[in-house]
Amino acid sequence: EEILQRCFTALRYRPDILVVGEVRGREISALVRAVASGSGSTTTFHASSPEEYEMAVRNLLPRDLYTMLSLNTALLIFVSRIRIENSLARRIWKVYERVNDEWREIYGPENDSIYTSYILKRLSRRLLIDDIEADLEYRTKILMSTQQGFESVEKLLKKFYRV
Known part of the structure; x- marks a missing residue:
């Protein structure tokens, strides 16, 4: 209940993106509200395929809210533990993206490369490819900084939003 209230409080500040660490229950309604209000949202689920994700969401939401969230979910990123040399790493x-009503794999570990992305292709009609790549590299840097602690993330986010 507390996390749900925090999500709704955060939405009053009209964030660009609402981040919920993990959705297990009623807090998913805050994500649906974020989508409905035009804010982006990101969260984690325990699922190993697009079908498992959709089943988990379907079990947490009434049908109309499930449909709205499902249609507004653009990407699914699956993380796994793998062995690198003598240690486990995440x-x-x-990576899957939604194209029309289907999930299409755009990244797989087989050759460690990104396949053609419909979303990036659509963005490239309005933005220069170099600008998109620079933005993605910067966002990657932000994500990588999470390994170094909150202060480095905060610094990069302030720079990103020019606060």
Whole structure:
């Protein structure tokens, strides 16, 4: 209940993106509200395929809210533990994007490359490819900084939003 209230409080500040660490219950309604209000949202689920994700969401939401969230979910990123040399590490395992009503794999570990992305292709009609790549590299840097602690993330986010 407390996390749900925090999500609704955060939405009053009209964030660009609402981040919820993990959705297990009623807090998913805050994500649906974020989508409905035009804010972006990101969260984690325990699922190993697009089908498992959709089943988890379907079990948490009434049908109309499930449909709205499902249609507004653009990407699914799956992380897995893998062995690198003598230790376990987390690594992006698969990335799917929604094209029309279907999930299409755009990244797989087989050759460690990104396949043609419909979303990036659509963005490139309005933005220069170099600008998109620079933005993605900067966002990658922000994500990588999470390994170094909150202060480095805060510094990069302030720079990103020019606060």
